[in-house]
Amino acid sequence: MGTLPPGSRATLRNTYHSALHPFEFMAKMRARYGDPYSLSTLNGQVVVTAEPEHIRELFTYRQVENFDVFASSSVAAIIGRHSLLLLTGEAHRRERKLLNPPFHGERMRAYGEAIIAATRHAMSALRPGEGFRAIERTQAISLEVIIRAVFGVDDRALIDAHMRATAATFDAAKPVFFFAKATQVAPFGLGPWATYKARFEAADRLLQDQIDRVRDTAESRADILSMMLCARYEDGSRMSDAEIRDELRTLLLAGHETTAITLAWALDAVHRHPEVEARLLDELDALGPDPAPEDIAKAPYLGAVIDELLRMYPPAEIVSRKLGEPWHFAGYDLPAGITVMAAVATVHYRPDLYPEPERFRPERFLERKPGPFEYLPFGGGQRRCIGAAFAHYEARLALATMLREWTFELREPGPVAITRRNVTLGPKTGVRMGMVGPRSAR
16 A cells, blocks of 8 residues: 555645544544545644554554654643653653652542542632633632642642643643644734743743742652652753753643543533433432542542543544654555544544444443543553543542532533633533532432
8 A cells, every 4th residue: 555545635724623623523534534544734744543453553563652742843832842741762751750650549549638628629619609610610620739739839829829820821822832833923022922922931930939949848748849859860860940840831731621621521411411410429429428538539430420521522632643764554654754643532432432422421431441442531552641540530539529519500501512722622611500509418
């Protein structure tokens, strides 16, 4: 076969629809051209697949370790070139090994009470009858949780300062910046990119202040920043302040957004499906009046609800590898420089893998555990999201706390559309809700 599978060469159209309508566009392209198919985009030529066997090959074949990150120059200007998201090869393995421990096992579970406290703090400010956008409340929860985990701080003023700086930076990161490097310009120091850079630099100064604040006491602290300051690579060297700032920025931005989106969708889905809400509340009420975080997190139907939300609304619709050398893939001899993508949004809606894929049915995850190349909300392979377990744990505890302690009403007149927030996808309206009031224990 040739070097590229059939596909579309309409560069601008492909980039536009991939950015703004990825679910519909990828399904349409696969139906038209088969699997895999190719697309010309502003970030180069891509080959897209939604076949689990092809995805397995993409995630496990050793030569794919020699790759670059898709749209790396665009992303580097937004989050910093030292970010784990942009590292490859040995540099990625070294950094991942250093950053991995806080997001797993006992270190992760130690944040259980903080997750519950952050949820209560965000929701208790709402008065009965008050309307709110779910994404704003869930963003407040996830931001506070990641800030507490990263910096180990309890000071309310300091937490709020980092929350404001992170949210401001995030809000200024326009989707087009990720998809078109040419938009990262600020003529006469004006425009959206100038706004982003100003907020980036303000947040960067705040991060450096925090580094300087804890540097001398880092060895006696247990937070992620202190761990970075104390850690040594195998050659004995330490992370530079610039490297630490880029990793902190990545953790703050990526570490709050995906969970906030999942929780917003959760409030929408649970309140659209009374049978799901009833079963979930029965399970949570059976835990007693004051269950331990670990007992809440182990509730099986709660976990299935989060799994189903991540299937239907994956925060990132693709997982990509940009080839650093030629590769024979799916019957094609791909040249170096091609990006191969796993179409997460398409895989998650395949009826042969998920019967009635448009239906919100958490039970499917109690009936069958999908394979690692069929279910990809956090990517896969050696580059699977380092915070996947933490994000799932946080989502379970936060959703359980909201539903156990308050009653809400959905104020959306119809289905909520998916929209591009930046590099992630989320609910277009933010999910409009109303606070009914505290929930009486059953």
